[in-house]
Amino acid sequence: MRKKAAIIFWLAFAAAGICQSDKTAPDFKLQDIDKNTVQLSSQTGRGPLLISFWATWCKPCVEEMQELVKIHNEFHDKGFDILAVSIDNEKTVARVKSFAKAKKYPFTVLLDTNGETAQKYYVGQSVPAAFLLDKDGRIIYQSSGYKKGDELKLRKKIEDLLR
Template identity: 30%
Template sequence: MLFRLLKDYKMKKIFTTIIVVCAFATVQAQTIKNYTLQNIENQRVNLHDIKGDKLTVIDFWTTWCRPCKKAIPQLNKIYKQYKGKGVQVIGLNSDGPRTVAKVPTVSKGLQIQYPILIDMNSEIMNAHNFSTFPTLVIVDETFKIKYIHEGFVPGDEEEIISAIEKQLTK
């Protein structure tokens, strides 16, 4: 059946595309551009204005995502542990209009210590083709992406800390 499909419907075109793209596309480190977003205090904040001196950990999360809420207490600990070492943590919330009303209450209830910015249009997620919640990104002082981690299960915080340490020692 698959052979027939390949023969009859020029499926090789698809494979040509995929193979060419995957084999030849060399990834350059992507940079997250500056965006002006509202924080949960309803103030406009420039993303680049609140960066860390050395690294910034950006956590893309939503209120309806269970792994996101599991990750937040661990990110609070990371924030406390590294804020004196030039590392900032930013929670980039991507709740849509249906659930965005709950962002301030959930943020305060979970006692999130680090800044929360709201990107209701998922503009930054879309710009970098992130499709999983949570997605955690570590960027350097120029907002060049150094590390990406998708999803969260208990124990992942060790991997994230290890990535921060690795970047700090570079």
């Protein structure tokens, strides 16, 4: 049994080496907090796009969102945008809209109440997780968790894409 597990474990790392090229971000359709349906493929093509998975109950997520507001305000005019995907489940989804409005998030906040889009990105319940896409919809950078200072690398990646 352990041998089998070791094979799987090894496979993940082997594949990590093989699949280093940028991957196309999985498409999704989700409702935003104002009940509009948003499809990822219709949001790409204009410039760098950040998909940030978060939840109202997640403290590091809320910290990261404060930094994302600053980054959005700085780069939005240059074509950068953010889709903040809330994975709040049916228990806490009621708080997402009022939370986002009180915090005055200037970007689109989407609801992934059953976590099916989060599963497509292998996020599960491990938020925050962010995926930076180029204008062709390829994932060129990803991060999980948030520590103060993580936004520096993200900012650099966005600047590189906007050049």
